[in-house]
Amino acid sequence: MKRRLIAMLAALTLGGAALIGGASPALADDPGGVTYVAIGDSEAAGTGNLPYVDQECLRSKKSYPMLLAGMAGVPVASSACAGASTQDVVAQQLGDLGPATQLVTLTAGVNDLDWQGVLTACSSAGTAAACGAAMSAAGVALQGVPLGIAQVLVAVRTLAPNALIVVAGYPMLFGAFADSCSVGNYQGVSVKFTAAQAAGVNAGLMGVNTAVQTGVAGYVGQTGDPGVRYVDVTQGFTGHALCDTGDRWISGLVSGKPTVDRGFHPNAAGQQAYAAIVAAALAP
Template sequence: MKRRIITLATAAALALAALLGGAPAATAEGHLGEAYVALGDSEAAGTGNLPYLDLECLRSARAYPEILGAGFGGAASSACAGATTDHVLYGQLGDLGPATQLVTLTAGINNADWQAVLAACSSLGTPVSCQTEYGEAALALADLPQRIAQLVGAIRTYAPNAYIAVTGYPLLFGDVTGTCSVGAFQRTPVKVSAQQAMLANTGVTNVNAAIEGGVDLYQFLTSDPGVGYVDVTAAFDGHGLCDTGDRWISGLVSGQATFDRSFHPNAAGQQAYAGVIAAALPW
């Protein structure tokens, strides 16, 4: 029995070392870090909600990190539109340090071409293209749990005293019983059927499950109590693009100045994100 326990412990250590093997080098010695650091993609950047604080990353003054940051003297956000887990791992960890108290992370959906899936699963596409893009996205996301676990491990290396809140994504379309209009593209109305919306929602659900699985994997390997998965889907229930309540997600918007808003949480959605994360924190 003792030999089995040692073997399992060794296997776990080797698995963790493999996950962290691709992590970047640690930050400079003596770097204390910011109290609250926000990492991630366009969801965390608040893309689509003017005014922007950073035009390159489309980081908004209305993003959920800016709301949460009020309790920390401000947010140090490196979140950037289009970021994948690798972009976060190798480009967004510089503000972390031993003084960091909170890290929020929203990343993973850009590991696959989710916008291509949305286009295919609408009136712009066909049932065949929808299934094809959906299948390709599923393959691209097959290793997402391992990537999330690796990313969380790197964050913990840089921020040994922080609570790490890893979020999922809201379902875009809500409950659909018929055809739903989701905006326009090049002056052409875009609609989704109930089947297409359900498939897209299932895709987001699978992404969320993979992210949560990555958090679980990291916790299994480390027994780290300072990491938690934050599910935001319930908060957005009734506020999707095809729900009857107020929309917390912007539909497809034409025009160069406004297109980035498409399929992203609006200001109310960013407030909802902040509220769910705040409620999940251990203090």
């Protein structure tokens, strides 16, 4: 796997301009930019997995971009930040991009919705009415995600004309189970999800993935840019979600700092799975 990744990055470095139709002479003469740049939200930041390299953004050494860079033997500049929306990515995370950038990975979109509000309302901590209202509001916000993703891609491509841009989706939080499932404690109170609530949360995440993929497809359809890929990670996490049959790759709730950040995020094994899935998508 590492050998294939190195070969892929070497090919991009040598022929990245050909990948997207060639850079202008002025851009080709500018060596600016980091070879591999990672952007996005808490999934890309590896939030919840200590130690952090950036406490404000909850960015972890164990994040999938850091692991992917280690597998390929290349440096990575990550600006991924917990809580970032697609607008935040455009406004705050593109400073390391340039004509020399050959690979960009992105995971974003879920924070364009009040996703934490959905998780709270649609658990034992909420009510049926609150869950319905939160899901309805999320459905409205979801309509803007494709445009948000497309705007990120336009901004990235403008700054990094030679890069392969990989957009990774989100894993499902829950596996299939009957009755109810405890996901841990928050402020001393046990938090549970019924099977119906868990299915609703997963459906919401699937909707986010569909919206992100729609944004990628819309951008590619409008621009003809062949250097953008969407990577579906859901199958790779099968059997390893909360309340699932295998080892958990998603963290439950843990009270107290700093472990509270882990809740509903991929754990170290989940970040390793993310890296492996993205690496497989990159390998020639």
